[in-house]
Amino acid sequence: MEQGKHVITEVPAAVTIQECWDIVETSEKTEKHCMMMENYSFMPFHITTLNMAKQGFFGEIVHGDGAYNTSKMGNNFGKSVYWNMWWLRMYMMQQRLVR
Secondary structure, three states: OOOOEEEEEOOOOOOOHHHHHHHHHHHHHHHHOOEEHHHHHHHHHHHHHHHHHHHOOOOOOOOOOOOOOOOOOOHHHHHOOOHHHHHHHHHHHHHHHHH
């Protein structure tokens, strides 16, 4: 945003309240947007299913329903997915604040 461009970021864009406010303040100062996007929409399964629907493979679609249904427990608490286990540290810090 400080380079005069709108920004799209993968989630999470921030992990603390201060980082969230930094994004808001930078966006307001630069008059540029910052949007969080999710890459799941562009995975091969989703693109293939969308193309099948557009080609009429499922017939006339009269209703659709969807949900983000995935377990992140292995990612959040595993020792290999998130670098340096940052998510686990953030989770533990939040738990200490709640108690």
